[in-house]
Amino acid sequence: MPLLRFVLVLLVISASTVLHVVPLLLVALLKGLLPLPRLRVACNPLLTGLAESWIGVNNWLWDVCTDTRLVVDGDATLRKDGHYLVLANHQSWVDILVLQKVFNRRIPLLRFFLKRQLFWVPLLGLAWWALDFPFMGRYTPKQIARNPALAGRDIAATRRACAKFRAIPVAVMNFVEGTRFTAAKHASQGSPYRHLLKPKSGGVAFVLDAMGEGLHAILDVTIAYPAGIPALPDLMAGRVPEVRVRIRQRPIPADLVGGDYQNDRAFRVRFQQWMNGVWREKDDDLDALLKAK
Template sequence: MLDFLPAPLKGTLAALLILCNTLVLFPVLLVFALLKLVLPITSVRKGCTVVLSNIAWVWIGFNNLLVDLLHKVDWDVRGVENLSREHWYFVTCNHQSWADIPAIQYVLNSRIPLLKFFLKKQLIWVPLLGVAWWALDFPFMHRHTKEQLAKRPELKGKDVAATQAACEKFRYTPVTIFNFMEGTRFTPEKHNRQNSPYKHLLKPRAGGTAFVLGAMGEMIHTMLDVTIVYPDGRAGFWDYLCGRIRRIIIDVRTREIPGEFLGMDYENNRETRVAFQRWVSEIWAEKDARIEALKAAPTPGPGR
């Protein structure tokens, strides 16, 4: 609707409106977060969790509305027809730019449970945000370093056990855990430095995903394998806000996670570790070929 405005003006307007959206909703979120923190009553905490998730959905929904209002993006979205907010998912995606997260949120918001990330335990002490992450049930990881394990071997396996206990709340509440398997954004320099066997991808880091699946036990059976492509070339978050990204392809493949990897002991079971790395490598090879095909002959879609 306002796509005729100069790109820098659209970007500034979008940033200001997102800031206003945050300033309005964040205090409300903190109120319910504090209620959840100080009232250890199961029914109250569950009610607060529902409200908090809805606040997050509203925040994302408003940001998505800004994209529709300010920009004219040609969205080519595939494979989202049978997704459900009543299901448990593990989501991974190739990492092209800082625009990936808002683009994925645009497509998946309200279609699946709120995207959540495993966070380091220390981040719970970040002012304001730590409380918000806790209130939104972002899972916090308990990871011991190799040096700590060398000094205290009895700690081996306790990090996964502690994280499993923290994830018990998800057994009866659908959740989506998100993780970039590459661990960092793709750049030609990183690609060359890694000597990656893939044309469009960095090497996947199987260990982080294995930790998630091990900690979540048998709660998550389904992986959403998301592939994102910018046919006009990679661009950053500011370009996304300015409307310079004119076309985005998001392809979603639903995969059942093999039972042998649910609740696996990745660190101590070599056979499982090798099998999991092979499975991830196969997924990555397919994704690399898919990106090549999408770049070569992208087909416009009707949008969301």
């Protein structure tokens, strides 16, 4: 029964979360108390290992408790010690579980840019903080117009996060649309893409500015749900028949590293043109994945 399956999966996830997050927070506390930087850095593998173990339990549940078929194709060469910028389209909370299923222990732990409000999610908010996930304000244009100083806060947060990431293997994750796709949002934007919202280039530009020379590649991920966009309970209840994923490995564009996206209009236009080109190709990929038999 889907309801019974959902309840069992939820119970296992809840127990696994507590069993992993409590020791993770203890290690994070120890890390904060240690006096020497090299000792604090030595705690990172323990924190990452606990996070990857938690994800591993979720992936095991995917295998044993759902009939969801995951079909992945692409040309990427994945390295556990790599430094990646990961870009993806965003349709559902299921996207995060898909990305973790595809990449866990194959590339460094995915670090997401999170809305600041998510810090208050019980247990998980503290875990994300302990793992150095950057929390962003994501202010609206109206808020920035009223208080221009807000515009620099997310940039500063990005730079602080990237400074930490330079010292460790990392996969910085960015949902470039900035929000989950819906038909209503697509229509209100007047998006020129069939299956995507307009990309927001600023976050990508700031990461490339702060880390560009230290990144190995961009992993451009396209996620498709042929049976329709699911909610998280749909996956947990076994109601998602198939997920299709395409991974493209892209070189870091050397001419777009180190530019001043905020103040250099010509650079900003050039960067947005590149991002729009990536998004047009992604739209074609998503269309092909949805139509494939």
